[in-house]
Amino acid sequence: MTRYSINDLEKLSGIKAHTIRMWEKRYNIIEPKRTDTNIRYYHNCDLKKLLNISTLNRHGFKISAIARMKDEEIHDKVMEISGTKGDHETTINNLVVAMIELNEDAFEKILNTAILQLGFEGCVTQVLYPFMEKVGMLWLIGTINPAQEHFITNLIRQKLIIAIDGQPKPSSPDARTFLLFLPENELHELGLLFYYFLLKKNGFRVIYLGQSVPFDDLTEVAKIRKTDYLFTYFIAALHENEIPGYLNKLANSFPDKKIVVSGLQLQKGNISFPKNVIPAGNAEEFKKLIQGL
Numbered sequence: 001m002t003r004y005s006i007n008d009l010e011k012l013s014g015i016k017a018h019t020i021r022m023w024e025k026r027y028n029i030i031e032p033k034r035t036d037t038n039i040r041y042y043h044n045c046d047l048k049k050l051l052n053i054s055t056l057n058r059h060g061f062k063i064s065a066i067a068r069m070k071d072e073e074i075h076d077k078v079m080e081i082s083g084t085k086g087d088h089e090t091t092i093n094n095l096v097v098a099m100i101e102l103n104e105d106a107f108e109k110i111l112n113t114a115i116l117q118l119g120f121e122g123c124v125t126q127v128l129y130p131f132m133e134k135v136g137m138l139w140l141i142g143t144i145n146p147a148q149e150h151f152i153t154n155l156i157r158q159k160l161i162i163a164i165d166g167q168p169k170p171s172s173p174d175a176r177t178f179l180l181f182l183p184e185n186e187l188h189e190l191g192l193l194f195y196y197f198l199l200k201k202n203g204f205r206v207i208y209l210g211q212s213v214p215f216d217d218l219t220e221v222a223k224i225r226k227t228d229y230l231f232t233y234f235i236a237a238l239h240e241n242e243i244p245g246y247l248n249k250l251a252n253s254f255p256d257k258k259i260v261v262s263g264l265q266l267q268k269g270n271i272s273f274p275k276n277v278i279p280a281g282n283a284e285e286f287k288k289l290i291q292g293l
Contacts, residue, residue: 004042006032012134013050013091014089020050023224027067031052043099051093052078058089092131099135099152107155114284121201124194125283128156132190137209153190167200176228176293178260181209181218186237191263195231195286198207202290214271219253229293230254234263247277 023029030049032040048174052074056066059081066074081090082152114123135152149184178199182192191209199206204280207225209218222230230250238246243265250259251274261273273279280286 002044004047006040006042008052009042009047012047012138012159013052013054013093014052023053023063023067027063029063029067031032048097048100049074051097055081055090055093059093080088087153088126088130091127095127095131095152096134096138099148102148102151104155105133107152111155111159115159120159121198128190129283157193160190160197164193167197170200170203170205172203175203175205177205177207177226178229178231179209179218179222179225179227180231181213182211182233184212184214186233186235186285187211188233188235191235192231192233194293195233195282198283198287199231199290202287204290215253217250222254230257230259232259233260233262234261234265238264238265240265241281244271247271248274250274251276260286260289 003014006009006017006020009015009020015019020030030042030046031048033282035041039282049071053063053066056074057063061077069077076092079095091110095107097103098110111123111127114127117123118126135149137245171200180192180196180199182189192210196208207221207227209221232250234243247259247261255276257276259277260280261277262282266279267281271279278289280289
């Protein structure tokens with residue numbers, strides 16, 4: 001079974017470790033297991049319960065009252081809150097629980113409710129981005145397995161593709177074209193798909209190459225199809241020391257085009273960008289950029 005330290009629970013639930021210990025001692029909210037050397041650890045059931053308790057506590061339920069509830073009652077109260085209040089943290093916590101349980105019906109229901117409340121774009125920026133950050137924490141802690149990661153990635157990917165297909169094709173014959181791709185060995189596609197959605201929503205044409213595109217293939221595509229801009233996204237495939245060299249190679253290979261870049265790796269260290277390479281730190285910056293083109 002997956003094991004969490006108390007510090008892991010703090011990072012994932014937002015509840016301070018000393019508060020968790022106090023709740024354990026005073027209310028027996030969750031009961032830690034112990035290693036042979038007497039070190040506390042917790043399982044998935046403890047994390048799920050603590051996420052639900054955190055939700056109820058934020059919505060005015062006293063911890064003493066929560067402690068008297070059965071697990072089913074806690075779950076029902078959380079679901080009731082989820083359906084009536086636009087609390088992003090509650091939604092994110094519920095998505096984490098659904099992911100851990102591999103519960104597709106619950107994941108779909110929670111995500112669809114968020115889309116109805118916030119719109120698709122708002123759901124992605126206000127719910128799915130923070131949710132994926134929590135998934136990243138679970139990866140770092142080593143408590144999420146590949147099946148769980150593939151499960152949620154594929155469900156979100158389906159939503160993105162449906163949203164992209166739902167956008168009208170550019171009506172103007174002069175609509176400019178973006179070539180979207182991920183560098184070779186980069187497989188984290190969700191961010192790129194969301195930027196595809198933003199481009200199509202704002203009236204641009206898109207040539208979408210997707211994951212792990214070899215550089216030679218990229219140049220061949222550019223010979224076949226006219227493109228005005230290139231866009232790529234850096235998550236994990238390149239070491240941060242390799243990114244400047246890749247950007248220079250892009251700039252030199254496509255000197256007559258603007259190249260827009262984004263992704264978490266660009267936020268690490270000071271990167272010097274070539275003249276025709278434009279960084280977009282996040283989705284809001286990207287939207288402002290394309291609206292000004």
